[in-house]
Amino acid sequence: MSTGFFGDIKSVRYEGPDSTNPLAYRFYNPDELVLGKRMEDHLRFAVAYWHSFTWPGGDPFGGQTFERPWFGDTMELAKRKADVAFEMFSLLGVPYFCFHDADVRPEGDTFAESAARLDEIADYFAGKMSATGVKLLWGTANLFSNRRYMAGAATNPDPDVFAYAAATVKQCIDVTKRLGGENYVLWGGREGYETLLNTDMGRELDQMGRFLSMVVDYKHRIGFKGTILIEPKPQEPTKHQYDFDVGTVYGFLKRYGLENEVKVNIEQGHAILAGHSFEHELALANALGIFGSIDMNRNDYQSGWDTDQFPNNVPEMALAYYQILLSGGFKTGGTNFDAKLRRQSLDPEDLLIAHIGGMDCCARGLKAAAKMIEDKALSAPLEARYAGWQTAEAEAMLSGKRTLEDIAARVVREKIEPQPKSGKQEYLENIVNRYV
Amino acid sequence: MSTGFFGDIKSVRYEGPDSTNPLAYRFYNPDELVLGKRMEDHLRFAVAYWHSFTWPGGDPFGGQTFERPWFGDTMELAKRKADVAFEMFSLLGVPYFCFHDADVRPEGDTFAESAARLDEIADYFAGKMSATGVKLLWGTANLFSNRRYMAGAATNPDPDVFAYAAATVKQCIDVTKRLGGENYVLWGGREGYETLLNTDMGRELDQMGRFLSMVVDYKHRIGFKGTILIEPKPQEPTKHQYDFDVGTVYGFLKRYGLENEVKVNIEQGHAILAGHSFEHELALANALGIFGSIDMNRNDYQSGWDTDQFPNNVPEMALAYYQILLSGGFKTGGTNFDAKLRRQSLDPEDLLIAHIGGMDCCARGLKAAAKMIEDKALSAPLEARYAGWQTAEAEAMLSGKRTLEDIAARVVREKIEPQPKSGKQEYLENIVNRYV
């Protein structure tokens, strides 16, 4: 039954913190309870099909480094790839995977042929999913690799490309629904511009708003219960991507009346590229009510492009899961590794090792975050800091019962001269270091 | 009558492109018509009081370099400073200036004393304005320098600081109105955070939304006709500023229902720090309907902090004025130089020379942009690029008359396979270089 790709490696199991087995979990223990919920149900791990099984190892200055037996453009090889992929999902014990249409089937000569191939592979996947119990966290359409999308998909100056993209997304939502997917993601890698000189930004935003509205309408019409997610990224491949960051996406959703319909899939690496910390983007999405899911892959802090590395810094990850727990945890979302092996990591086992390391770090981060919440380690000082806002007069200001004149008069009358208090940042940082 | 500060320098006049007089304009010719409007009325230049007359030349690693005869904390010196400032406005022939309360009067021991001083200086300004014809482009309150604001003004955890800030803004709007100011600006330099560990972002955003709503209400109540402007900046002095960039500010305005009440004052340097080009921020503000005014001071591309330099790169500035002209030009806004001399530029004449250089570059940029518009140099190719969207079927898609299923069916039926067309970026860049 085994494809043989992973040799004689058996299921990766939890062996505890002291294990030195590189093919065991030291912290990820699916059934362990954290804040009363199973760790697996907190983290909801997913493997990304593309990076692990389709990416050849190229970069802008070099070509293929991986030599996988399933590389090639036939449906037979696509199925062989699926065999290995599901084998890896099972070896790792991850509950979910994610895919783009372009990862799983070779492009056809026509739209119809591409669509037929996706349907065929979706059936193949359905069998695999049933056999392994692995579920679909989200599906998505690749609207950026083919040259037809070079100037955008929804935002293309050519309405035929808009139409082609719409047809593609329709099928991908259909397939996602058929496979029980819990979310559907849109990443607008080409929805932006290379130069303003040839771009009508207002028009393109309207095109993008229309496209997303049609997607939301369609979802409801067919009864797809999953969440529609936008994945922000500031740039790359474009000079500017319209879904720059969480704040920008929120404004876009508000503009087109979609803020209650669509949420965000936040990637650590994209946050960094936009000049934010990951926890900032999570906290902001939570404050704005649009937090959905995460791509837990880090960016190198010194590299100005998307490095999509497996995460490995536990203190940072603890702060991320802290924000996620504050938001109430994942609903339909999860922890996807939209991460690629370094292109020099050629061995089959490297695929497993990379995921194991990432999952273990997530588990450590989650546990630290949960403990901070249990102890009110950060929330108690936070509440104390804002306690002044509990007075009646302060509440009246905030609720709109006071005008600028009212307040100005009171400042003079009561001779208010505020005295600053310590923000205790280093103290709080030390607190966090008790947990990580 | 002269303060003597500028020695025997006489009014700076237009002498034409061939002049080598460092104290003459080579391109800024106020009465010259550009697209049928006087250049002065297009550009609406303003000098910033703070940088030119109050900043001592310090940086994080060094103290005062400028030794101005008006430095000190008395009202007498504040008036002497005003004398020099208005003398400079007149020498330069700029129609506007801008100020913060903290630039123009020494801080008092109490709110009431500070307020009284501001009123006194405002009267003094009124006399100067009447005598010179110089007008007020905008007023603003400094809600960031005093230690009371170290943890925010509207977003402070202490409601007394919120109140103090509200009272301060009320007076500054009053003064701005009294002096005929055409806009009122809010720059939230401390409205952000140093660490998420001590920050409740959702609460702070609500505080900021309430504050701005009160400002807007007050404006209407007192009949102030000027525009309320928010000035985006991503960070510095804070780690994160809530008014990160134009896209983020738009989302904020939409969230609190203020998108028709408030516009943005965009600074070139802040755009750069947020990872955008200046023209991007201008184009986006225009697309979103919130373009207001500009701070025309560049940031060094290699420096990660706010360098507030006088602008000097004409090709870039032409692209900025091109976007401004596309938006219909300034309404109440204008071109403010929120720029400081380099701290080594000690001579009085450096103040004049820096403004002259900046104004001349703006004039060149404006003229180039205007000519591109007259020639339809960029707009004709742009229109051609999107021409496909003029068909009935394309318009039906964009206006919401088609569903995803409709479109998908048509793609299959009509066997649509879009063929990409050249984006002609280099061609368009060459076109621009014909004009700059």
Added chain:
Amino acid sequence: MSTGFFGDIKSVRYEGPDSTNPLAYRFYNPDELVLGKRMEDHLRFAVAYWHSFTWPGGDPFGGQTFERPWFGDTMELAKRKADVAFEMFSLLGVPYFCFHDADVRPEGDTFAESAARLDEIADYFAGKMSATGVKLLWGTANLFSNRRYMAGAATNPDPDVFAYAAATVKQCIDVTKRLGGENYVLWGGREGYETLLNTDMGRELDQMGRFLSMVVDYKHRIGFKGTILIEPKPQEPTKHQYDFDVGTVYGFLKRYGLENEVKVNIEQGHAILAGHSFEHELALANALGIFGSIDMNRNDYQSGWDTDQFPNNVPEMALAYYQILLSGGFKTGGTNFDAKLRRQSLDPEDLLIAHIGGMDCCARGLKAAAKMIEDKALSAPLEARYAGWQTAEAEAMLSGKRTLEDIAARVVREKIEPQPKSGKQEYLENIVNRYV
């Protein structure tokens, strides 16, 4: 005789500043004298084979966009590519081209086969060069694309890769010499690391020093008169590249005793990625005596990866040529366009238009720089600023005739209290704007 690729486009000629012909030069006039030298001899333009003829238009998120009739892996297609390339060189009237081995011939199954193919193409080139008069500015070996180099060439942990790279460079120098190349370039795209965890930096630097020493020895042994050039770049594709910037390369050359043997080929885009302005890198190379040649392709200021765009900002380019003229101008070096078309610029004429725009901007920049030198516009103020160092006592300090004690005693004795003078930065920026 024509390949037909460029349709009926004829030679690109100088038509003067008022021309609106997109296929004419407005400023590049090869025979025009600048500082007494022909413009062509100043600028020494070269076209890069790779970007213009071999790059398929891919980026990390998308594949081929260009569909060139010569794409493919046969020697016949390689010759067809050469036909078009030399046709373009002739149409543009550029005096030089540059190439990597990998651009010009398909990789063979063995080293010997690859080498034989390169020799065959070199012969083909020789014929073309003779027929057209186009010369070779520099040759180089591609030691980064093939997977064998994924962990470095000279710095590889496997000595066989070092050997393979050495053999490759040997042949490329041979071919460069045979074709009369005026320089030989080494760009160490993989000479760096992805992670320090698997890297012995000291050892790898020694490997790189040895490799370069062998190259220099070989050059002398075979009588190659060209200059050996290193092209600095800080990172990408690696996390860190050893040839980070000019300052770092200088230290490396000094360490291995090669500072009189090797010079630098400086790229504007690489300077930007390293946190420097282009003119900084040029000025530093000149100060250190290692300035060689340039790659005149800009990087987008907002993109953190190598965008390799054709240059278009004349004021910046004027400052670059100003530094080059200060260094005495190019000796064996020249102005290479290591620039690629935007991947959306699909039309054959885009290739010509991009080069025309870049060449015209260079010509404008050169002329502005030359005029500043003729007028001593910047050099006279510079000399005045440092004039104090002309005194006997100052010269004694600088030449080493004074000790710290001598000077300290004099400071006390003469009661030295230095008074700062204006640095006149804005004045000098305005001066530059008279020329650009």
Added chain:
Amino acid sequence: MSTGFFGDIKSVRYEGPDSTNPLAYRFYNPDELVLGKRMEDHLRFAVAYWHSFTWPGGDPFGGQTFERPWFGDTMELAKRKADVAFEMFSLLGVPYFCFHDADVRPEGDTFAESAARLDEIADYFAGKMSATGVKLLWGTANLFSNRRYMAGAATNPDPDVFAYAAATVKQCIDVTKRLGGENYVLWGGREGYETLLNTDMGRELDQMGRFLSMVVDYKHRIGFKGTILIEPKPQEPTKHQYDFDVGTVYGFLKRYGLENEVKVNIEQGHAILAGHSFEHELALANALGIFGSIDMNRNDYQSGWDTDQFPNNVPEMALAYYQILLSGGFKTGGTNFDAKLRRQSLDPEDLLIAHIGGMDCCARGLKAAAKMIEDKALSAPLEARYAGWQTAEAEAMLSGKRTLEDIAARVVREKIEPQPKSGKQEYLENIVNRYV
């Protein structure tokens, strides 16, 4: 005896990992042996006088936040400051401190007066040091804050400033020697430029080289046994600082023949600003033989200016101490906290808490690094990776016994076609995560 500033806080002691006392060490245990050496002797902690006792809490947009009873410009207050400083050193149990002349005494009206004040304070320090046992890690001169240095110290266009700086450094070395300082540091905060337009870089580098040569000569002449250290930083306050990073400083030292006389003091934050990881700079300094000491203060990854924060990310710090241990550990150098409290951290105890947190993280990092070394966790795989270079033929290549022709001939003869091996990056990252 107590100054009372820290209230009733007693000595900070080691209480072990489970302590929740914010004023106790959880990991820093001075006498605990690590790799056979006392932890205190490994880490050699120092407190920086400037940031903790002199900095008023200002930033470019705000003024003083700290209100310390010793702020002011008298010698009496300077001594009161010293009392508190040495009290804090004792409370923390740190073995070292560091200072600039400008931190410890008010500037005089003349050089002679400033010098006399420094001598007086030095005597006061000597008494304190004797009483407490606290030692001096390094002294330095502040050659950047006073306006006389605005255009550089050694690199000033005015030779009188060079002389003034020389006299100042002479005295600071004298004082450092008198106080038993183990190093003397030069940070060239103004040794760079704001604009190339007014800068003669070659001349300024020569001035800087001469200055440093004089310092080295003086050191030897007076028998100062400490190490001369340069602290690299890429920019800020200048646009460009000549001591950009370790690689650049090495080239500078080689150029002026000082590479055996001077080492580097590497700051984490400066590494980040230069586009490097901290461990990169450490590894490079070690490879080049110029590693000296560290400033263990982190920079915010999202802020483009020097944030000088106390360190708190243990995994990153473990990688830094790993490189330091690889270099053989500190000789005369140590771990200085050139870190400032956040300006909102107003409480006296915040000063202690910040240092405690930083010291504890260093201790954790050191222990993790030491364990990796004991286990050969990284060194064994590293050795295996480069094992191929142990063959005679490989050694012959590296030692210079082979020419390019020799090697090329062997590649053909032996039909060498290298096969890449996995770089195992994720595996090694997982290994590190076993230790942190």
